Amino acid sequence: MDAGTLAWGITSSALVLFMTPGVAFFYGGLVKAKSVISMMMMSFGAMALIAVLWILYGFNMAAVANPWDFSGNPFANFALSSPELSSSDFVLALFGSTFAIITVALISGAIADRARFGSWMIFAGVWATVVYFPVAAWVWGGGWIMNLGTTLFGEESGIFVMDYAGGTAVHINAGAAALALALVLGKRIGFQKGIQKPHNVPLVMLGASILWFGWFGFNAGAEANWLNGDGSYGAMGPDSLAGIIVINTLGATAAAIIGWLIVEKFKDGKATSVGAASGAVAGLVAITPACAFLTPGWALLLGLVTGVICAFAIELKWKLGYDDSLDVVGIHLVGGVVGTLYLGFFATETGLFLGGGIEQLTVQAIAAFGVLIYSFVIAWILGFAIEKTIGFRIKNEDELAGVDTSVHGEEGYSLAEQV
Template sequence: MAPAAITLAAEAPKLSAANTGFMLICSALVMLMTPGLAFFYGGMVRVKSTLNMLMMSFISLGIITILWVLFGFSVAFGTDHGSLFGWENDFLGLSGIGKTELWPGYTIPIYVFAVFQLMFAIITPALISGALADRVKFTAWSLFIALWATIVYFPVAHWVWGTGGWAFDLGVIDFAGGTAVHINAGAAALGVILVIGKRVGFKKDPMRPHSLPWTMLGAGLLWFGWFGFNAGSWLGNDDGVGALMFVNTQVATAAAMIAWLIYEKLRHGAFTSLGAASGAVAGLVAITPSGGSCSPLGAIAIGAIAGVLCAMAVGLKYKFGYDDSLDVVGVHLVGGVVGSLLIGFFATGGGQSDAAGLFYGDHTLDQFWKQCAGVGGVLAYSLIASAILAFLIDKTMGMRVSEDDEVTGIDQTEHAETAYDFSGAGGGAAARTAVPAPVATAATDTKKVDA
């Protein structure tokens, strides 16, 4: 993420129509990632949970948008307070911002920066939802993401990207969200699932993805939108760093997908479409923090390492007994950690930052230790805070649906709808009064359980 600090120059920056237009396009691309994530996750769940999975991502577009405008932007990017959070009265409700007022040190309006960052804030809690498939009340989920964004995401964004944030001042490199987005969401997912427990039938009933074409479509949309997510995080492209990030995003994703498939073939005997989609996402995650500071060859190495390690990590849930439904921990937490830490080895010192990793510059581990501090701080805070939030919600309104509702299907019990209706009842509101189409049960759904 491009620094928010004011640059000292002989002449103050002027509004750039080119950079402004570029950033608006990037913002739209990042927004598209949330529906893409919904398709990615929606295809991976069983038929009876499809709509709920889509809704868990979709509701983030509504809730986080309102919170961001009201106070989230102020907490994340306002004047620093104690290196922990920001606050700026003019940012509350985005009410004190001029239409052409520039983000300090850059050539784009504050409004454009704010909306670009909003899209990051939206997708981050949506990422958590994949770990909780099949079993969380929609009202409880909605409350959780509202509280989580307020208590966890907004302050962590300030730590990493806000002027005065402790990680920012320490020199932690996170170009577009390895810590603030992926480690943050992955650690939160782990904290919540440790509180709410496993799905009914975990490691016993088959729970295969119901629509791999949906998952592949979602992965493709994520890959497409990720160019805005990553390349746009330099807030312009006057010096070529954004272009470097664009290239590195492509090559790391390709390397991770191939590495995952090779591992999968050697370990399980087949090249699967789910493996291709998951490997691509693992590469996207790993290059997110690192792509602005490494070379394309370094990006290939980072992607390949992440592809193998994330493929190995998704099986840990069976070994340790935590039910991460759609491998958020294995892909986003592990991928974010890998990408963030490898900056300490592959940073060239000639891209986003002058800091160089072990393989470049003075060949020291100075940057690696800074990356460890950033990774550890965000991981620990998000894990603990998320677990506490889930515990409090569970003890008050209840976090999980009943066992009967879970077995029946969360689409019917929470949304009074089903994803596929072949009864010929027709559409519209009248269809809600029709007899629902049969919903698949755990016995008819399929998913290979990797013991």
């Protein structure tokens, strides 16, 4: 990396790391006042644990020498101890760690108000090891998803799975695991539509704003930090994809807010601030895989469509009976699938409606549902095993009393006694 690219690599990594506190604020504002500490601690716990695991062996697992390897050797360069590593390698490791951290943190929203912190940490560490680290290798580190187009259609086809910044590896991955945990832990006490209102809407808006801010590092940072096909690092020169990436990140997000609010207005009669925040996150999710492969007009359409679809998708939990507390499934899983499949139709030159054939949609669908199924199955097995051994869900009386006091011995808000 040259000096400018190296500086942007560090800056974008800091932006993405800041997104996890953004998730903590966003989720924390959505839960009950007596669960806010528990909710935010699940994100901060993920930051601590996954960062350590990534440095120890996760970075090594996230790249493979053979497309059909499950993952890289976790002990090949344990704790990044190789003397051959350069500053660029360390920045690449830093950037990759932030993706691993936020992917795990996103899952926690599905089990708000009812999960034990220690059990969550065990799940987070094991899931990251057997799911996220290998999937990152599949998608970006030379694995089977990265080579799927060549495998099916030949190198001359020019077809490859388009997932620039994590539609499959981050959002579908996290959303599928969230659905599995929601099913394992079961419903909250009194689960029904309108079970609770967000206890702090400004906190929700703050979290969404931090996420939107950090997402420019999330998407555009990949331009500097990921390896090119020839083994060189990306560069932030005038011919880079950074420009199209950032304008698409802005446009799709803005359009998704509009789409979500239109649905709210027609469905419930009012456009809400929580709806605007949720729409923004949905748009960010959908543009993540697509940011470098769409013209701005098609990015606007993607955002609008995603906002509408996700606004309806969050209602599925009431009809299907799974308690996804903070709509991780409706926003991240559904939004990730929409953004990934959308490229099969509207990706520049290879999309079905823009001069391509069915090939692009085929590889997008295989990648999306391959990751979805794998993540769901492993997360369900892990969650079930933890629940049946040490227990994952807190006791009913602790849920009624509040997770914060029963698990952490703290209260989110200490009101002064009136004299």
